[in-house]
Each structure stands twice: as structure tokens, then as C-alpha cells.
Amino acid sequence: MSIAFLIGPKVSAEKAHTLLLAYLPKDATILFNFHKHFYWHGQRICTWYDPKCANCVLQDLCDFYQSGRITSLSSTPIRKKKSLNP
Numbered sequence: 001m002s003i004a005f006l007i008g009p010k011v012s013a014e015k016a017h018t019l020l021l022a023y024l025p026k027d028a029t030i031l032f033n034f035h036k037h038f039y040w041h042g043q044r045i046c047t048w049y050d051p052k053c054a055n056c057v058l059q060d061l062c063d064f065y066q067s068g069r070i071t072s073l074s075s076t077p078i079r080k081k082k083s084l085n086p
């Protein structure tokens, strides 16, 4: 995935940071929670090698999904978090 639906394609990391901040509230707690959930989304749903598009709540906003190029990529179920205790 990309967050191109928010910032446009081919945007540098520095520019993306600035653009994304403009979308976000200034409240630190809300900003932290957004960061945490976006990070989690990238780790578990929108992974670069196998995005779980079938389980993604951003389908309607995602250009990649809307392009239809994901048909063979989204069949892998979400991996359960490993327990630290055996």
C-alpha cells in the first residue's frame, strides 16, 4: 500500500511527513494514537510484501486497491501475534 491516497504519488519522506501532519489534529494524545494505529496497520495489514487487502478498512480510500492489482495478494490470513511465553 501506499498512503498515496493522502499525499499523492512519488512524494519524498520529508514532504510526506509535512503533508501528513497537516491532516492530523494537534492534540498529542490523538496524534500518538494515530501513529500507533497507523504503525500497527503497516505491520499487520498493509505489509509491503503481502498486503491483507481483504481485511483492510481503507479499501475505499486506497488507490492501489481500487486499481484492482491486488487480486492475488490478499489471500493470506492475518498472522496471530506470537506469545512471549511458551
Ligand code: SF4
Residues within 6 Å of the ligand: 001, 002, 045, 046, 047, 051, 052, 053, 054, 056, 057, 058, 059, 062, 063, 064, 065, 070
Ligand atoms: S487496501 Fe490493501 S494496499 Fe490498500 S491500504 Fe489496505 S492493505 Fe494496503
